[in-house]
Amino acid sequence: MNIIIISYEGYLERKSSSSFAFALRRSKHQAREMAQALRLLSPPATNPSIPKFSVPAPPGRPLPSFPRRRPRALRASASLPPPDLGLISSDGGAGAGAAIDVDAVTEAEMKENGFRSTRRTKLVCTIGPTTCSAEQLEALAVGGMNVARVNMCHGSREWHRQVIRQVRRLNEEKGFAVAVMMDTEGSEIHMGDLGGAASAKAEVRFLDGFPDGDIWTFSVRAFNSPLPERTINVNYDGFAEDVKVGDELLVDGGMVRFEVIEKIGPDVKCRCNDPGLLLPRANLSFWRNGRLVQERNAMLPTISSKDWLDIDFGISEGVDFIAVSFVKSAEVINHLKSYIAARCRDNEIAIIAKIESIDSLKNLEDIVLASDGAMVARGDMGAQIPLEEVPSAQQKIVKLCRQLNKPVIVASQLLESMIEYPTPTRAEVADVSEAVKQRADALMLSGESAMGQYPEKALTVLRSVSLRIERWWREEKRHEAMELPDIASSFSDKISEEICNSAAKMANNLGVDALFVFTKTGHMASLLSRCRPDCPVFAFTSSTSVRRRLNLLWGLIPFRLSFSGDMESNLNRTFSLLKARGMIQSGDLVIALSDTLQSIQVMNVP
Numbered sequence: 001m002n003i004i005i006i007s008y009e010g011y012l013e014r015k016s017s018s019s020f021a022f023a024l025r026r027s028k029h030q031a032r033e034m035a036q037a038l039r040l041l042s043p044p045a046t047n048p049s050i051p052k053f054s055v056p057a058p059p060g061r062p063l064p065s066f067p068r069r070r071p072r073a074l075r076a077s078a079s080l081p082p083p084d085l086g087l088i089s090s091d092g093g094a095g096a097g098a099a100i101d102v103d104a105v106t107e108a109e110m111k112e113n114g115f116r117s118t119r120r121t122k123l124v125c126t127i128g129p130t131t132c133s134a135e136q137l138e139a140l141a142v143g144g145m146n147v148a149r150v151n152m153c154h155g156s157r158e159w160h161r162q163v164i165r166q167v168r169r170l171n172e173e174k175g176f177a178v179a180v181m182m183d184t185e186g187s188e189i190h191m192g193d194l195g196g197a198a199s200a201k202a203e204v205r206f207l208d209g210f211p212d213g214d215i216w217t218f219s220v221r222a223f224n225s226p227l228p229e230r231t232i233n234v235n236y237d238g239f240a241e242d243v244k245v246g247d248e249l250l251v252d253g254g255m256v257r258f259e260v261i262e263k264i265g266p267d268v269k270c271r272c273n274d275p276g277l278l279l280p281r282a283n284l285s286f287w288r289n290g291r292l293v294q295e296r297n298a299m300l301p302t303i304s305s306k307d308w309l310d311i312d313f314g315i316s317e318g319v320d321f322i323a324v325s326f327v328k329s330a331e332v333i334n335h336l337k338s339y340i341a342a343r344c345r346d347n348e349i350a351i352i353a354k355i356e357s358i359d360s361l362k363n364l365e366d367i368v369l370a371s372d373g374a375m376v377a378r379g380d381m382g383a384q385i386p387l388e389e390v391p392s393a394q395q396k397i398v399k400l401c402r403q404l405n406k407p408v409i410v411a412s413q414l415l416e417s418m419i420e421y422p423t424p425t426r427a428e429v430a431d432v433s434e435a436v437k438q439r440a441d442a443l444m445l446s447g448e449s450a451m452g453q454y455p456e457k458a459l460t461v462l463r464s465v466s467l468r469i470e471r472w473w474r475e476e477k478r479h480e481a482m483e484l485p486d487i488a489s490s491f492s493d494k495i496s497e498e499i500c501n502s503a504a505k506m507a508n509n510l511g512v513d514a515l516f517v518f519t520k521t522g523h524m525a526s527l528l529s530r531c532r533p534d535c536p537v538f539a540f541t542s543s544t545s546v547r548r549r550l551n552l553l554w555g556l557i558p559f560r561l562s563f564s565g566d567m568e569s570n571l572n573r574t575f576s577l578l579k580a581r582g583m584i585q586s587g588d589l590v591i592a593l594s595d596t597l598q599s600i601q602v603m604n605v606p
Contacts, residue, residue, distance in 0.1 A: 100577045101560035104175035115513045118536050120555040121466040122146040122442040128450025141176045144463040146551045149181045152310045153281040164317045179320040179548040186325030187304035189284045192233030202256050202272040213272035220266045240266050252282035253379030285383045302332045320548045323352040328359040330370035348545040356380040374401050379412035398438045405530045407552050410435040411444035419452040436469040441554040503600050504531030516592040522546045524595035529553040
């Protein structure tokens with residue numbers, strides 16, 4: 001005989017909770033049918049644990065009605081002062097005495113627009129010379145930046161240290177939860193520092209109606225004095241031997257194109273065929289007879305000696321993510337994880353694999369499985385595969401990451417024109433819209449925020465387009481029928497996975513206002529995000545680092561909150577704290593989950 005305990009608990013028509021449980025004894029065959037109906041396998045005989053689920057009330061006890069309301073803007077109680085953008089902290093400081101950390105911008109958005117109008121797609125901003133001050137970082141955070149990216153290709157470690165610490169200070173003093181992502185340079189072929197210049201332009205002029213591009217010299221020589229005009233250093237000695245006259249040289253994923261016209265010892269003379277902006281340490285690739293020449297890159301390690309020093313720096317500064325450039329195989333990710341685990345307390349740094357090479361596309365599934373997330377780095381990818389294949393590669397990567405429960409970032413040239421102009425092109429807006437429709441976890445600004453003239457406007461465009469497309473998706477009730485495969489590696493994980501799948505489906509069917517999940521590691525919150533429910537997911541965790549990492553995941557609103565194993569006590573306390581801030585109100589319908597109790601509860605806020 002198997003025993004399945006089914007419980008119904010609710011805060012529905014009474015101020016206090018009511019609960020009851022009953023046990024159904026059935027034959028082994030009937031019990032198996034019930035388990036199958038719940039989409040759960042029966043536990044093995046050696047496992048004495050009995051899973052607990054919430055399902056409709058038994059015959060003889062009518063189900064209460066769940067009021068369904070139109071989305072409405074939340075308003076703080078008239079007896080409470082309007083909330084500021086300060087931090088609610090249990091560690092003293094602003095709001096001392098409270099016990100929950102609330103992201104200031106999310107709080108303001110919810111009060112203004114209501115639950116269902118909160119943004120689900122997360123935004124990553126690359127920090128550079130135009131956005132590195134405390135004031136500029138705060139402006140980006142207020143504008144919706146969830147993750148600040150520092151690119152180790154540019155700037156000194158000391159410069160990056162100052163940026164990271166300013167972001168941390170901003171979180172502590174102003175009430176944000178901005179995570180920090182460090183991007184490694186990689187060991188691929190790249191340019192030098194342009195003699196200290198921030199950028200240079202390669203141009204094509206027309207003489208007598210025919211194009212005549214600038215002639216530039218790519219050299220492996222070391223120059224003690226400033227670089228000669230139109231001269232670029234290259235980072236590996238065999239460059240002049242490897243290239244041939246007639247080869248096409250692509251800079252920064254094809255943003256500028258040169259043709260090799262002459263080789264003179266260590267120098268390679270090239271004519272500019274496609275003009276553009278040259279940036280320090282931009283990646284180089286060269287094509288011959290329409291095919292990428294990658295033999296030299298195949299011999300280079302994924303993580304260079306400089307990268308290892310940068311990784312040690314990232315560990316010491318406590319970054320939340322390390323994005324690894326030009327990943328070729330899962331072995332690189334596994335080795336890096338072992339390295340970090342031996343040096344980082346609680347292994348609190350997540351590894352993001354940048355998918356940007358032919359090798360990474362060939363080994364895509366293994367790489368994604370080994371990593372903690374992926375980035376669709378379309379710039380360099382477009383220099384290694386035909387441009388017309390990049391959109392389908394993006395869709396494939398986004399879909400696979402969703403299926404394997406790995407956050408995915410769509411990056412490179414989303415709003416490239418806004419580096420110089422205050423408004424995007426219509427094609428760029430359509431590109432951003434497509435990434436949002438594909439339900440990518442995050443979108444990333446690169447040069448637009450690092451060196452562009454309009455970083456705040458570019459972020460505003462990403463935010464407004466994301467909000468509009470998400471609202472259109474909900475209004476059209478476009479529940480995609482993507483099949484989410486089982487990814488659990490243990491029976492306990494299987495239970496968590498099925499609970500989250502069921503909770504997300506219930507949330508859509510019941511039209512609830514929010515999903516609440518109490519999680520120690522963030523795993524159950526990520527499973528809910530994977531389901532892409534219509535309502536936002538409030539993720540409560542006691543770990544500050546877990547909270548920041550959850551800020552990359554689609555649809556999650558992370559809070560820092562210490563909680564116990566008493567679910568009812570946790571909920572009552574959470575309701576009181578959020579109601580006091582005007583973020584929820586009595587009558588709101590929520591579904592609550594916990595990764596410690598493995599249960600689902602449907603209730604109205606008392």
